[in-house]
Amino acid sequence: MKLDLNSGSEAKKIGFIGLLLMVSSILICYFHLRGMGHVFTHLFYLPTIIACIWWKRKGLVVPCTLALLLLLSNLIMPFSDFNLTEYLVRGSIFIIVGLVTALLTERFQETERQLSTLMSNLPGMAYRCMNDDDWTMKFVSEGCYELTGYTSHDFIENLKLSYASIIRPEDLEKVWNGVQRGLTLHKPFKISYRITTANFEEKHVWEQGQGICSDDGELMFIEGFITDITNLKNVEKEVKHLNSILKAIRNVNQLIVKEKDRDELFKRACDILREIRDFKLVWIGLVNENNFNISPAASSGIEESYLDSIKITWDDSPEGKGPSGMAIKNQKPYIMRNLVEDPTFKPWKAEAIKRGFSSSIAFPLMYGEKVYGSLAIYSEDFDAFNSAETSLLLELAEDIGFAIHNLDVESKQKEMEEELRASEEKYRTLFGNAEDAILIINDNRLVDCNSKTLEMYGAKRSEILGETPYDLFYPHSNEKTQRKALKYLNNALDGVPQVFEWKLRRKDGELFYGEIKLNNLNLKGSTYLMAMIRDITERKIAEDKIKASLHEKEVLLREIHHRVKNNLQIISSLLNLQSRGIDNEEVQEVFKESQARVKSMAMVHEKLYQSQNLSRIQFKDYILSLVNNLLQTYLRDPSGIQLKTDIDDVYIDINTAVPSGLIINEIISNSLKYAFDDDRGEIKISLRKDDDEMVLKISDNGKGFSKDFDFRTTETLGLQLVNSLVQQLDGKIEIDNTNGVGFKITFRELEYENRN
Incomplete structure (x- = not known):
């Protein structure tokens, strides 16, 4: 007792x-x-x-x-x-x-x-436990309740339950292997996994601990600390998802600018949106104002047959109360967070459940007050759409609505051009009623124009006819501009249609932008030039808005990279603060290595937000910054190491930069710690790109490895990490152990893979 x-x-x-x-x-x-x-x-x-x-x-x-x-x-x-x-x-x-x-x-x-x-007050749970299948607890701090929902007494000696029982079953083996690896190597272990709390809530936790041994080396128990990283995991997931949405918006906007075929535009836009989070179905429907039906125009997903088996309207019938119908009627986004339980989804419920749909969101496709249709997205997750995602997708829907408007306007213009070429009678009929200004030129003089021309220029017919084409261009006195205009006229006379944009001036001096199309025209045996001018001032303003929107989104993406870099820097600083209170040199070394790894990843994001191209970094600059940081970290006098580099100017994306940066970090760190007895020597780094293949060489003239050393079976964490990262890059690694140590790593740049 x-x-x-x-x-x-x-x-x-x-x-x-x-x-x-x-x-x-x-x-x-x-x-x-x-x-x-x-x-x-x-x-x-x-x-x-x-x-x-x-x-x-x-x-x-x-x-x-x-x-x-x-x-x-x-x-x-x-x-x-x-x-x-x-x-x-x-x-x-x-x-x-x-x-x-x-x-x-x-x-x-x-x-x-x-x-x-x-x-x-620690943000987590300190513990002491036995190394058994139940992780039998001998001591648990009060932070246990906040972390798990159970009191510390519940776990002591497995009084009510064991700690192993709250670890997710699929993570049990991972946790056991991670702990045993650390105990075998007599080093601290660090693992992350998931637990189920007393409230049946899933949490992501990060654990660090180590074995405590007796004087004769026998393991007595394990001591460590467990903290909740669920918020960090959620932030990482949200950042990745918002990144993918921003990228999709940029891609769709670029598609809108380039693609003139409406069906192809709709199809590719649906494909881009579906890849954001591997949605079950994305489709665009157009309204029919005669019968209130919504007709599918394009779709993307493995469940496209769903649209063939249902009827969707935008009237007041039960078939008009789905996401698309409500979005069109209300002219704003409409979300159904639970398709299984929502009574208004009853007409489509059976087909939706059969295909695994759980929630849906729809956006009206509008320009001004006109509604063209809807953009609908179906997800297999309940309540899948948050406010941030909805706001970004609404912007995208507005851009698609603007594109439909432009395509409709351009489609009407093409029809007019076809009719003009079909017959002179149709030409004369359309000539007077065309929405665009039309001018007829003969012998370098304006001989005819339509009423739209007079309206556009704010002039009388007598003030237009008889003038030269140059009189309508601005500025008049610019010889370079006149030569350029003459080139367009001559090419059109030679039978080559010309389409270009030009800055024009009305009679009252007001400037406006016009899209000019020049074609030669044979009338009664004579060759004329027909100039069609469309006032594209509003389109120019709209394009400027789109460009400004793209710039705004690039700024946001740059800020995201900046914040990720800052968060990683905070982690590095926390590791540094933690290491100051530790007297064990081996543990301090582990903290220093972890700081270097985090710093190598932070540098990637730092280079990204500092670069013009937000998806790729200049790898030479990154390597030099990384190596100089390692020299400052591990050496009191970095001048003792002679660094020789021969690196091609190549740009790589973040998927390749992070693993390759970690590889360089581990190899250089290994050389600085073990290769030179007096901190003096030489390190060489070279990078060559041959077509799609890159060859990275890193060598030193230090002590080298022992003759029986096998880098593929080593228990050294750094080299294990190098082998794993090379496999991640689908590359191969070779080591030359003569005159120091030389690494040769051959790899290709990884292609982007969507992660959901």
């Missing part, structure tokens, strides 16, 4: 001290009467010490009282020849012993309180 000196009530404590004093007094008298000749007062030390442990400085009353009683008893009825000095010394010793005991007890309890406060 464990003795707890602080247990019991005050009355029991006082009674116990009194009993000890009485027993001690009886024994002292007994020994004196037996003729020992001296008073044996050492028995009073026990109640003195216990009293000062229980009541700290208040307990000094006991030794002070004993010292006083000792003097008085010897004065009144001395046990032996009275020696004042002797009994003063004995009394002083009682008081000193009590004082020292009280001060040490106070100091111990203050330290215990500080430790308890620290443990209770």
Whole structure:
């Protein structure tokens, strides 16, 4: 049974001290009467010490009282020849012993309180457990409840459940292997995995710990710390997802600018959107104003047959209350977060459940007040669309609506051109009613124009006819501009249609942008030039808005890279702060290596947001920055290492930059730590790109590896990481162990893979 000196009530404590004093007094008298000749007062030390442990400085009353009683008893009825000095010394010793005991007890309890406060305020759970299948807990800090929903007592000795029972079954083997690897190597282990809390909530946790061994090397238990990283995981997931949406928006906007075929535009836009998060189905439907039906125009997904088996409208019938119908009627996004339980989705519920649809969102495709149709997305997840994603997708839907408007306008223009070429009679009919300005040129003079021309220029017919084409261009006095215009005219006269944009000026001096199409025209045996001018000022303004929107999204992407870099830098700083309180050099080295790895990844994001191209970095600049950072980290005097580089100017994306940067980090770090005894030597780095293949060489003139060293089976974490990263790059690695160590790594740039 464990003795707890602080247990019991005050009355029991006082009674116990009194009993000890009485027993001690009886024994002292007994020994004196037996003729020992001296008073044996050492028995009073026990109640003195216990009293000062229980009541700290208040307990000094006991030794002070004993010292006083000792003097008085010897004065009144001395046990032996009275020696004042002797009994003063004995009394002083009682008081000193009590004082020292009280001060040490106070100091111990203050330290215990500080430790308890620290443990209770840690953002996670400290523990001590056995190395068994249940991870049987011997100690668990109070942070256990916030992390798991269970109290610390629930886990101690598996009282109510074992810690292993809350680890997700699919992660159990990963956790066991990670811990055993660290115990085998006698190094701290770091693992992340998932647990299920008392509220059946799934959390991502990060654990760091190490084995505690006896003097003879036998493992006694494991001590470590577990913290919640669910928010970090969610942030990483959200950043990746928003990145993919921004990229999709940029790709669709570029597609809108380039693609003039409406069906192809719709199909490719659906494909781009579906790849954002591997949606089950993305489709674009166009409205039919005569019968209120929504007709599928394009779709993408493995469940496209769904559209053939259902009817969708935008009227007030049950078939008009789905996501697409409601988005068109309300002219705003409409979300159904649970298709299984939403009663308004009943007409399509059976087919949707059969295909694994769980939630849906639809956006109206509009320009101005005109609604052209809807963009609908179906996901296999319930409540799959958050507000940030909805806002970005709404922007995309607005861009597609603008593209439909432009395509409709251009489609009408093409029809007009076809009719003009079909017959002169149709030409004359359309000539007067065309939406664009039309001018007829003969012998470098304007001989005819339509009413739209007069409206566009704000001039009378007499002010237009008879003028030269140059009189309508701006500026008039620019010879270079006139030569350029003459080239367009001559090419059109030679039978080569010309389409170009030109800055024009109205009669009142106002400038506007026009899209000019020149074609030669044979009328009654004579060759004329027909110029069709469309006022594209609004389109230019709209294009400028799209460009500004793209710039805005690039700024956002740059900010995301910046924040990721800052977050990684925070992790590096936290590791640095943690390492300052550690005296173990091996553990400090682990922290330093982890900082270097995090720094190598942070540099990638730093280079990305500093570069013009947000998806690729200049690899030479990145390598030099990384190596210089490692020299500063591992060497007191970096000038002792001669660095020779021969690196091609190549640009690579983040998927290749991160693993290749970590490879360089591990190899250079290994050289700086182990290759040179006096921190002096030479390191060479070269990178060559031959077609699609890159060859990275890193070597030093240091001690090299032992002859029987096999880098593929090494237990060194750094080289294990190098092998794993080379496999990730689908590359191959070779080592030359003569005259130092040389690594040759051949790999190709990884193609982008969508991650959901």
